[in-house]
Amino acid sequence: NAGVTQTPKFRVLKTGQSMTLLCAQDMNHEYMYWYRQDPGMGLRLIHYSVGEGTTAKGEVPDGYNVSRLKKQNFLLGLESAAPSQTSVYFCASSSKYSGTASNEQFFGPGTRLTVL
Amino acid sequence: KNQVEQSPQSLIILEGKNCTLQCNYTVSPFSNLRWYKQDTGRGPVSLTIMTFSENTKSNGRYTATLDADTKQSSLHITASQLSDSASYICVVDRSYNTDKLIFGTGTRLQVFP
Numbered sequence: 166n167a168g169v170t171q172t173p174k175f176r177v178l179k180t181g182q183s184m185t186l187l188c189a190q191d192m193n194h195e196y197m198y199w200y201r202q203d204p205g206m207g208l209r210l211i212h213y214s215v216g217e218g219t220t221a222k223g224e225v226p227d228g229y230n231v232s233r234l235k236k237q238n239f240l241l242g243l244e245s246a247a248p249s250q251t252s253v254y255f256c257a258s259s260s261k262y263s264g265t266a267s268n269e270q271f272f273g274p275g276t277r278l279t280v281l
Numbered sequence: 282k283n284q285v286e287q288s289p290q291s292l293i294i295l296e297g298k299n300c301t302l303q304c305n306y307t308v309s310p311f312s313n314l315r316w317y318k319q320d321t322g323r324g325p326v327s328l329t330i331m332t333f334s335e336n337t338k339s340n341g342r343y344t345a346t347l348d349a350d351t352k353q354s355s356l357h358i359t360a361s362q363l364s365d366s367a368s369y370i371c372v373v374d375r376s377y378n379t380d381k382l383i384f385g386t387g388t389r390l391q392v393f394p
Binding site: 169205206207208209210255257269270271272273274275 | 285315322323324325326327330370382383384385386387
């Protein structure tokens with residue numbers, strides 16, 4: 166199993182350009198998440214999905230859109246990139262909550278995005 | 282304010298030595314506390330997950346402790362190896378929910394031979 170994969174690994178954009186980050190998981194997980202990680206800050210949740218066809222906003226959703234058309238894929242879109250979106254983006258997935266506290270999230274390797 | 286604070290920010294130790302990383306949190310409500318290891322250029326990988334009723338949990342040379350009364354946790358690494366060089370992130374889950382994780386900023390550990 167590949168686990169959680171992300172494409173691309175690196176990308177440089179100019180201000181105003183758009184792009185889509187792809188996350189794929191092969192663990193049949195219900196839940197998927199997009200985070201950003203910035204220097205000196207903890208990971209922050211952008212958007213998440215609790216199942217195919219559903220999405221919800223996280224802590225820092227502005228400037229991003231997401232789609233979950235297939236259970237195994239979660240797309241993060243930037244419609245008009247801004248320098249403030251320069252960051253490392255991580256996708257994660259987890260199984261559906263079962264009433265226990267051990268709902269571990271599995272992370273992808275990250276996408277390093279620079280917006281000039 | 283819900284916060285997770287880790288100390289020290291960075292730590293350098295020699296191979297074979299032990300070390301302890303600290304995590305203090307002011308998160309409420311509390312469901313569980315997690316420690317993740319993040320290698321440079323990689324995504325975080327889970328080391329331990331503890332509920333409020335668990336005081337300690339081990340994963341190989343990693344042992345996490347939790348004091349829910351004082352809202353403190355520690356991660357102890359025994360007989361460090363070069364491969365332990367990484368950032369260690371403390372994460373608190375506020376509830377049995379999908380969007381309630383509060384991440385600390387991490388402790389960067391460097392192990393030298």
